[in-house]
Amino acid sequence: TNTTILFFTAIFFMFSVNVKLAFYALLPLPILVVIVYYVNTLINQKSEKIQEQLSRLSSFVQERFSGIRVIKSYVREAQTQEVFEEESNSYKKNSMSLVKVQALFYPAMLLLVGISTILTIYIGGEQVIAGTITAGNIAEFIIYINLLTFPVTMLGWVTTLIQRAAASQKRINEFLKLQPDITSNNVEKPIINGNISFKNVSFTYPDTGIEALKNVSFEIEKGQFLAVIGRTGSGKSTLANLIMRMYDTDAGKIEIDGNELRHINLNNYRNQIGFVPQEVFLFSDTIKNNIAFGLSEISEGQVENAAKNAAVYHNIIDFDQKFETMLGERGITLSGGQKQRVSIARALIKEPKILIFDDCLSAVDTKTEEEILGNLGKIMKGKTSILIAHRISTIKNADKILVLDRGEIIEQGTHYELLEKGGAYAEMYNNQLLEEENLEN
Template structure:
């Protein structure tokens, strides 16, 4: 029953719908009391020969009319009640998606995709079912049950009513115990379903790797183990669930036995007519549904309560990075980075130390260094995926934590190491950030990214569907389409995080040449392992273990001893060897 108090905010807001449905349920309950009463009158009238055929047909007509009215009213309350519960589903899923979009990478380090999908679908469905069917069964069982009890006690025999209800308190206690047990077991079952969802999602997204390594049997065994665990936990829920109906039917059977035994004795004593006993038994039959509904209500509400606790646990989680209030002034500004020290959440080792730089509009910054040097970390901090513990980053001399996150990120265009394409057309993927862009603007961005000719060679050109995650495109094509998507935004700051790794040297040179023209007056930050991508940078930072070990322009760094000089010479030698092999016709790679 906790769920009803937890959702009270929604019930109060939608009180008109719920009150209308409750009112109609009460009217229906009252109307359903008439047929047993009329049957008792007809039986007594027939037994004592006091009713004419016309009167009997009249009472039968009344019962048919009641049935038609009940049918129509049930249709209306379903529209009111279930319409309200479905609206709750829409709002919960909107809140869920909004919360997902507000969260930062730190959140996704702790929550897996399959678990989040399970909460947004299965758990929300359980809550909505409880907000619809749960309210229905609660009101219907209480109204119908109370109305039947009042009629049986006042119109027939209160002594027989008390006798027939003796099994009910015991039944209520047993059902309450079942409900508490169901709540705990269902919560564990939902967690197991999340794990199953995680495994299915990971297997589907990595199916190419699984097949290339021949891991199908191994993955199938792991999935089967998780599926068995989920099945066992659901079976434990089913074992508790299966106890509700037998408990109800035993209680109903005992009530009927007591009613018939006690009623027969009253008829024998002349304190009750046969018609009254028939009506009483029919009324008692009407009590079967309220008792079953009560048990069912406990069942679905406890499931909904367990699901709601999982949803609330997620919705209440505040973003690791809080939004600011200030808006940036118009125009391009200077990006200032002054990081004394930064730690990832839960880590004692600093990921970055003593990073200082100023980037003016029109300048290009290059970032390089061995894997794990801190390049992507620095780019994440510029995008404000994390907050800095010691130091700050400013734009227009305003610290990033003081800025509204959406306002700051609207000034950025980012291409990550691993490009992501949606299952849509090439044009729609390029126009992701500007859905109203014209075809001419889309094609211009594609030309700047040196992917226009590749797109024209696709079956339907710009209208070609790229498949899930761009499955039908090569790695280089996906990277260049992602670059075109970023260029179309015309943002003040362009960030390329190793975004040219999958393109050949000639295409890389062409893209960089285009960027120099496009980037006049804009700030460009390029992180790269291939140093040829940094030759035109205004300044290059060489990073190792989160610290800047060298800095300067390309010409300066190639003359100094150190990592940059050694890596540049190695890459030049590798490129020369590749050219030799190609000239000799030796296949490479």
């Protein structure tokens, strides 16, 4: 308000002294407002573009660094460097253009103020000669103009600042108000038995439109061992993700202990499941913390025990720092099979009511696999296990085997039932037997 009062009083006095002089002295001011506004908008647009570019540049660098081995093995160093150079140069160019606008802005402002002063002196000089005003009035006008330019510049400046803040706030709000697709309002915390039933479940990935599961129905009871087998892309991982409720079904329903999964307290439910995803993910942390990841507190020997059950204990003990060995970027890299087994240990340590293995024995040899399966038999006694596999040797002993093909269950039963049927499963079995024989000879 101070500024407003100052603004209008100054203009009032100017016009009361001499209308013509006031008009010319104030002439550059509206132009100044427009320029400030226009330039600021330009600056905002440019800086937004630059920010976007910077984020692109940094994710490019981050990705290339984590994929540096791939780059080396495909000899793409030079090409990667070129792309980086191009991106950096374009970033530099845009930054320079921003700086140029900013650099021009201040002198342009001063120029307009200067023009205003010159006009005042010129027109005022004529008026003094004509005797309508005194020389003191010119000095008065120059002070007025200096008083006025500041609020005028600020007006343009503040307007764009507000606009910019509003735009950013809009984007932040969009993010903050985002609702998760998967919600659960139930607060009950029942202990899960592990009876799972799928009733005509279909699921299509919303982003790709791929129908990954079609009309899938099956049941497993507490304490059973279910195996899922099928060609790649047949929907096995999707099935596991639906049991974890990473997605909701499009049609049909999944029931856990007779209650629909959608209505179950999700945290409580997931807490009682041990899930080993197909793609192993270990944190850049110690082996111990990676294994104990799902627990809030660990008791003596728990981590070691889980490692033994996952048949990775001896590997870990061989490291200098044993369970305190750092993994990932700042530590050692485990072999593929070791990673899988650490990730298995992470699921086993939770003593889950339902255990889901998504193809996580693929990188271990058959002997280790047998050892792990033997341990599982003991740990998972009376609890539900679901094993997704490609090798029939892994799942021979399952209580029920589902054979998936293009999202549909084409066969289900035990190993012997399916062999007798002589369908897809039997064919798979014979092929794998042949392969093994070939390997042995």
